Amino acid sequence: MRVILAVPHFPPRHVAGAELRAYRLARWLLAQGHEVQVICIGDVWEGDEAAGLTVSEEIYDGIAVQRLGCSIAAWQGPLQGAYDNPLLLQHLGQAIASFRPDLVHLISGYLMGSAPLRAAREAGVPAVVTLTDFWFLCPTLSLLRGDGRLCWGPEPAECTRCWLNRRRPFQWLESHAPAVTRPVAPWIRRGIFVPAAWTARMAYYSRRQRSLAAELNKAHALMCITRFLAKVHVANGIDPDRFTVIPYRSAGRVESAVGPLAGGDGNGKVRFAYLGKVFPHKGVDVLVQAFRQLPESRATLTIFGAIEPASFEKRLLRMARGNSAIHFAGRYDNDRLGELLERVDVVVAPSVWHENAPRAIVEAFQHGKPVVGSNVGGIAALVDDGRNGLLFERGNPDSLAAQMGRLLTEGALLPALRSNVRRLEVGDAENARVFAVYLRVLSGEGSQDSIGKDSRP
Incomplete structure (x- = not known):
């Protein structure tokens, strides 16, 4: 063929x-x-x-x-x-x-x-x-509106409003005069009180x-x-x-995950990690906010992946400032993924968009690591809450911190989750x-x- x-x-x-x-x-x-x-x-x-x-x-x-x-x-x-x-x-x-x-x-x-x-x-x-x-x-690609809300499909006037939401003048107007911007989609839909460029965009x-x-x-x-x-x-x-x-499909238990927990970093800390490209819709800012609520003496967080755009990188670094347990590891070679995951206890998938089937979750399961993920789309399709991982409310750092905190305080939880992880057929x-x-x-x-x-x- x-x-x-x-x-x-x-x-x-x-x-x-x-x-x-x-x-x-x-x-x-x-x-x-x-x-x-x-x-x-x-x-x-x-x-x-x-x-x-x-x-x-x-x-x-x-x-x-x-x-x-x-x-x-x-x-x-x-x-x-x-x-x-x-x-x-x-x-x-x-x-x-x-x-x-x-x-x-x-x-x-x-x-x-x-x-x-x-x-x-x-x-x-x-x-x-x-x-x-x-x-x-x-x-x-994301069905995520400019104001952070989930979208369920295209509607031309709403798509135009979403386009406007991503532009600084409109963002400023929305933050200072929301009553003015709230009816924008109906105006665009009817073609009244809006610039010709907006109706052209809707078309x-x-x-x-x-x-x-x-x-x-x-x-x-x-x-x-x-x-x-x-x-x-x-x-x-x-x-x-x-x-x-x-x-x-399940391809069976990961043999290396059957035995006793390895003991984290040697000091009894649970090692959390994020894997993949770090874009705003991936929710890493939610993860950093959540992790800062945990005691530094009990956990570490390593973020593997390049951060884009530069403005988001500055924001994340500013949010993490002063917390020595948060480490930005930068870009990584996929061939070294197995080696990196040997130094990880739990993978976090904090996306704020629907997701499909995140590769980070697949890789985590292939190496016997449970996942804490947002309760959205493809993440919830892979993570069975309470069995091979935990789910939290999308975009809610308090909800994520609560689930991560359970892994620090409930001694039997992490080994139980790990024992239920199954490799996927890829x-x-x-x-x-x-x-x-x-x-x-x-x-x-x-x-x-x-x-x-x-x-x-």
């Missing part, structure tokens, strides 16, 4: 959930004797230099990779180009004609947009999608919503890890019959299930899953 994998980025430059999923799948397909072409975005830049699409080709770990670069100025408008880029569409059409794949597989729509799906359809090639986030519903969000929903509903199969992610998309007009949910077994979807699509069978049409998870 010949497969094109389209993905936002690809190792070694970028290593995140979608990229690792694509890399592992490509390696598995090659090992099974299939042919693979990866197409990803290498760079997107401001300005009009090199206004066309740049293409670099390489072999990475035996995988043929095309890395594309594009100037925003070269797109048909920076907004539409973010989801419907004609340069990407043209290149992918050429790539399909040259490589002649049996199937095109898009993993997350971020950066690549709908171009892989349109190009495949125009060439008469089946296309499947793995949803790893909420990009097809939300330009920010853009409306076009985006219709276009991307139509593309998903034309794909031959949609795959995701959690039923939660599938149900959110179904609630927003995506055909439930196209979904195949490929959840993580890698070859998971890839084989994805390949089974390929075979069903090529045979004309399509999806074999049914998730129902209930409106909210």
